[in-house]
Amino acid sequence: MPSMPSQEETPCPGCTGPLKDVVTGTCGHTFSRSRLLPPSQMGAQPSCQVLLCVLCKEKEPMKPLVVPVPLGPLGETCCEEHGEKVYFFCETDAEFLCVACREGPSHRTHAVGVLDGAAQPYRDHLQSQMDARSLEKKQMECTRRREDEKLQELLTHMHGKKQQVDEAFGRRRQELADHQCLLQARLRELERQIHLEGEAYTSRLSEEIAGLGTQVQALGEQLQRPVSALLQGRLSQYETKTFVTPETISPDLVKKIRDLHRKILPLPEMLRTFSENLAHYLDTDSGKQLGVWGPFSPPSTQSKAANRATRYVKCGA
Structure with missing residues (x-):
């Protein structure tokens, strides 16, 4: 059995001592092999005996125990029994073997491979997973860039629409x-x-x-004259002109005032109707209302950017 330096500092859950000769049962618990079987029961292939887990007391079936892969570098793993470097991996017992263990009776008939060869399937799997994740990452980055461009285009379109609204209302104002x-x-x-x-x-x-006033004064003076003087005069000299009251303003000015009055009178109703129609036009989904703008006609076509933005919003919905 090889020594596993990175796991010796971990306490064994069965004896609270350091983990040595680590095995993992089918129940999932990991502990030292010595806590699983008495020394008198150790045979040529101890990993295939009927075992009893010291933690859950579950009787294990006749199947090989799994030996965890040591956490330290494989180059530093040495055989505990022979003190030699480990070069092989027993796939049957899931154990690391040195040359002497490989030729020993316990593993002579087992499927044994070189460490690098045994680890190759794991490397291939990890490489495959890494390649798949890298490809997925690239695809997601491309998607993000593409959607960011769409969002930026939509924001640019919205900014242009804001300017268009400001210009339209500015012109109306x-x-x-x-x-x-x-x-x-x-x-x-x-x-x-x-x-x-x-x-x-x-x-x-x-x-x-x-x-x-002058005439009234003159007539008053005549009334004060003696009768003889009044009779000597003629009645016609006391007649006055009929006063004709002049017009306050000319007929031409009256016509101008009436014409302008007729123009101003419906103006509040026209502006109110325009405001209501505009509000109704903006509140509708289609925006296709006839007679909304009054004398102002809305644009009949959209720009290419507006069409692209509309398609993007519909796809996003």
Whole structure:
């Protein structure tokens, strides 16, 4: 039996001493071989006797025990019985053998292989697993790069859409501001004309009032004259002109005010309807609502980037 330096420091669960000549039963427990069989029962092939586990007391069947692979380097493993280096591995007893053990009666008829050859299937399996994991890792990295590119493209598309929305609403705001300025200018012009015609009306009316005042005063003076003087005069000289009240503002200005009033009157309802239709348009899934934008028509086609982004979102869903 070879010595296993890396396991000697581990205590045996059966005797709490160091693990020596380690075996593992079919029950899964690992302990020293000396705790499994009395020395008087040790035969030429002790690993094939009926054994009793010292931990679970389970009777073991007639099958070879498994010897754990030593944790230390194989080059440092030496045969405990002969003190020679271990070069072989007994597949029947799962034991490491030196040259003397290999030629001994206990393993002469067993399937024995060189250590490197015995370990080759394990190396091949590990290499196969490593290659498979490496390939899977590369595939996942490619998938991550591809999806990252899609996400970045989608984010770029969203950024462009944000700018498009800002530009669209900015243009609408500018157009509304221009229309507002135009209406305000027309209202200010009408106010100016109203002030001018109002001042003219007030001035003319003031002149007429002053003239009437002069006539009233003259007539009052005539009333104070003696009867003889009144009779000498003619009645026609006391007649006054009929006063015609002037128009406050001209008919042309009235027409301008009425025309602008007819334009402004439905404006709040138009803007409210536009706002409601826009909100309804944005809340619908398809976004295909007729007459939503009023005088503003939405784009009829999407860009290639928008189509790609839409396909990506549908695939992701």
